[in-house]
Amino acid sequence: MSTQSILGLFQQPEPAADAMDGLKEAGFELGTFDVLTGTPYPEGAFGEHVPQHRLFRYPAFGAIIGFTLSIFLTSVTQLAYPMVTGGKPILSLFAMLIIMYEMTMLSGVIATVVGIVIESRLPNMKPGIYDTRITEGWIGVVVTFDDDSKVADAEGVLNRAGALEIKHA
Amino acid sequence: MQQRRELDQVYTNRKLLNGQLDTPKWWLPTVVTLGLIVMIGIAVILVMVNKGLGVTGLARPVYWGLFITTFVFWVGISHAGIMISAILRLTQAEWRRPVTRAAELLTVFSLLTALVFPLIHAGRPWRIAYWIMPYDVARGIYPNIRSPLIMDPVAIGTYLTGSTLFLYIALLPDLGNLRDRTTGWRNAMYTVLSLGWRGNPRQWKMQTVGGILLSALMLPIFVSVHSIVSWDFAIASAVEGWHSTIFAPYFVIGAVHSGVSAVVTMMALMRWLWKWDDFIRPEHFDALARLLIVVATGWLGFTFLELTFALYGQDAPEIALREMQMFQWPWNGLFILFFLTAYAIPVPMWLFKRVRTNIALMFWTSILVNIGMWLERFLIIVPGLARRTPFVYTWEAYRPSPVEWTIFIWSFAWVTFLMLLFSKFFPLVPLFEQKESQVFTDDVMIGRAKVPAIVREAD
Numbered sequence: 001m002s003t004q005s006i007l008g009l010f011q012q013p014e015p016a017a018d019a020m021d022g023l024k025e026a027g028f029e030l031g032t033f034d035v036l037t038g039t040p041y042p043e044g045a046f047g048e049h050v051p052q053h054r055l056f057r058y059p060a061f062g063a064i065i066g067f068t069l070s071i072f073l074t075s076v077t078q079l080a081y082p083m084v085t086g087g088k089p090i091l092s093l094f095a096m097l098i099i100m101y102e103m104t105m106l107s108g109v110i111a112t113v114v115g116i117v118i119e120s121r122l123p124n125m126k127p128g129i130y131d132t133r134i135t136e137g138w139i140g141v142v143v144t145f146d147d148d149s150k151v152a153d154a155e156g157v158l159n160r161a162g163a164l165e166i167k168h169a
Numbered sequence: 170m171q172q173r174r175e176l177d178q179v180y181t182n183r184k185l186l187n188g189q190l191d192t193p194k195w196w197l198p199t200v201v202t203l204g205l206i207v208m209i210g211i212a213v214i215l216v217m218v219n220k221g222l223g224v225t226g227l228a229r230p231v232y233w234g235l236f237i238t239t240f241v242f243w244v245g246i247s248h249a250g251i252m253i254s255a256i257l258r259l260t261q262a263e264w265r266r267p268v269t270r271a272a273e274l275l276t277v278f279s280l281l282t283a284l285v286f287p288l289i290h291a292g293r294p295w296r297i298a299y300w301i302m303p304y305d306v307a308r309g310i311y312p313n314i315r316s317p318l319i320m321d322p323v324a325i326g327t328y329l330t331g332s333t334l335f336l337y338i339a340l341l342p343d344l345g346n347l348r349d350r351t352t353g354w355r356n357a358m359y360t361v362l363s364l365g366w367r368g369n370p371r372q373w374k375m376q377t378v379g380g381i382l383l384s385a386l387m388l389p390i391f392v393s394v395h396s397i398v399s400w401d402f403a404i405a406s407a408v409e410g411w412h413s414t415i416f417a418p419y420f421v422i423g424a425v426h427s428g429v430s431a432v433v434t435m436m437a438l439m440r441w442l443w444k445w446d447d448f449i450r451p452e453h454f455d456a457l458a459r460l461l462i463v464v465a466t467g468w469l470g471f472t473f474l475e476l477t478f479a480l481y482g483q484d485a486p487e488i489a490l491r492e493m494q495m496f497q498w499p500w501n502g503l504f505i506l507f508f509l510t511a512y513a514i515p516v517p518m519w520l521f522k523r524v525r526t527n528i529a530l531m532f533w534t535s536i537l538v539n540i541g542m543w544l545e546r547f548l549i550i551v552p553g554l555a556r557r558t559p560f561v562y563t564w565e566a567y568r569p570s571p572v573e574w575t576i577f578i579w580s581f582a583w584v585t586f587l588m589l590l591f592s593k594f595f596p597l598v599p600l601f602e603q604k605e606s607q608v609f610t611d612d613v614m615i616g617r618a619k620v621p622a623i624v625r626e627a628d
Contacts, residue, residue: 038178038346039604040373042624051371055378059386077311085315095315098397102320102327105390109331112386116338116379117364120372124365132349134368137178137604 005144006151007036007129007167008158016139017046019161023143026157028150036130036140046139053119055112062111063104070103071096129169174447178604181448182346185600188443188592190350195442196589203586210579214289217572222292224572231554231567233290239577240286241546242427243279243584244325244398245420246539249428250276250332251391255384263610263623264456266602267448271439272432273336274597278587279431280329282580287321289576317400324397328390335383341366342376342601376601395420402550409490410553413478419471426461426468426511427542430535433457435588437532439597448598451526458525465516465538472545486558494552503544511541 010016023033035046074096143154253272257265288294312319345366348359396417440449515534518524613622
């Protein structure tokens with residue numbers, strides 16, 4: 001039995017939210033249906049499951065790696081080519097701090113970007129059923145099933161909520 | 170926000186993607202002309218590399234001239250992006266929406282251009298890689314991290330990488346939009362670049378949270394970059410005027426002044442060229458001008474402090490330098506021009522709402538600011554070296570050569586050329602931000618007045 005999905009298209013947020021409520025009431029599990037929009041809506045506008053994420057861990061992780069690497073780079077390069085200036089210590093802490101700061105921040109930024117991509121579940125080169133009108137203001141409610149017998153139920157919910165069109169894939 | 174208009178998403182797509190889905194008539198001739206100037210500039214750079222720095226006006230004692238001035242100028246312009254994009258995003262300023270992408274883009278392209286100047290200034294550009302990254306294990310020679318000339322590329326490299334990634338992440342929803350509006354190879358390109366963007370709540374949440382997080386991370390980098398650029402001068406403690414203790418914040422606030430002014434210039438051009446009157450409105454110029462008044466006055470305070478500290482020390486060479494900067498020809502003429510263009514003309518004009526909401530006046534005053542800010546950098550860098558001291562080999566005054574002026578002009582053509590090329594493939598105004606503004610705004614009646622109200626999420 002292959003996985004298939006349907007997409008109900010709406011022009012207004014209220015019927016799309018009704019469709020999401022209807023799917024929940026009809027017993028569809030969280031994660032099997034989602035809403036697609038061309039613009040951000042306030043969180044919970046469609047009664048959708050509020051996604052949990054771990055994005056805040058990424059910059060911390062990146063910064064720790066960058067900071068560690070920067071200590072290694074700045075201290076080892078100075079120790080490997082010891083150049084005494086005015087009798088001062090070989091390891092020039094204030095100069096090191098600047099490079100360490102930049103490397104820490106750079107790693108933090110790169111890790112955050114990686115985090116945004118991963119937590120957004122991207123890249124996804126086979127994104128499934130979609131309609132280009134979504135980026136023109138239409139709202140899509142997509143339902144995915146493993147069981148063909150539920151297709152009719154989902155269509156019924158979408159139609160009752162006022163879907164203007166239903167696409168199959 | 171009284172000028173906001175109700176715009177549907179089809180109209181927003183059509184108007185804001187007019188550069189990508191159609192080609193404006195002026196676009197090709199402009200790009201070809203700029204391309205020619207860019208090629209001439211590159212040819213002149215190659216001639217200079219071949220002949221050596223003797224073709225420039227640089228000579229003892231003035232070894233840092235037009236190239237380094239222009240380097241500092243473009244790094245300054247790059248501060249527009251994070252100032253506008255990150256700070257306004259963090260403070261959820263509604264008027265940021267049409268401004269952010271242009272500002273981020275200006276950051277990336279001006280940094281790319283800035284990096285060229287130290288490279289060509291070194292005379293033998295191929296050796297600069299070895300200067301920055303001489304990880305020569307065989308001889309045990311490594312970069313001297315104590316030198317600001319190493320700190321500088323590290324800071325600018327961090328800022329450039331961060332800004333480019335920031336720009337790309339914020340582009341993802343609009344790349345998805347372009348994928349939906351195109352066919353053929355362009356559709357394939359946008360499909361890959363958008364990474365399969367669909368616009369589900371998880372992806373939008375990551376855009377919002379990620380945007381705020383990246384803004385918060387980029388802000389400290391933004392402050393560090395121009396601070397470190399100012400320390401390039403601090404290494405030469407023997408040069409008067411190069412080692413003031415307030416240099417780091419002075420450079421940062423000067424960079425914000427010139428950068429935000431450059432955003433105003435760009436916004437006016439975008440409004441005129443792509444006819445985005447519905448999106449880039451007088452209210453946005455009004456807000457930017459108000460911000461500029463504060464920034465420019467803060468910057469003027471630092472300029473005054475720099476002069477005060479110099480004179481208060483009663484150090485004879487320092488006083489001689491200031492005397493030269495302000496009272497000796499041609500420096501005095503440049504100093505007056507600098508003060509008039511960077512502050513005395515534009516800022517009093519911006520005090521009037523009629524000026525702030527007049528796009529042509531805002532355009533020309535923002536150009537004035539950047540003329541002034543370029544002169545400021547020139548007056549910081551060159552007189553300190555050109556001042557006649559008893560034991561220098563020569564007292565020849567520095568005159569930038571035609572080669573230097575050509576490369577200077579090339580830098581402006583190059584940034585504009587890159588901007589226009591970008592505009593052919595990617596939207597200059599974030600579409601999803603505009604649409605979000607429509608979703609999050611409604612008109613409410615207060616008494617008999619209909620007032621636009623903007624909804625802001627709690628977290």
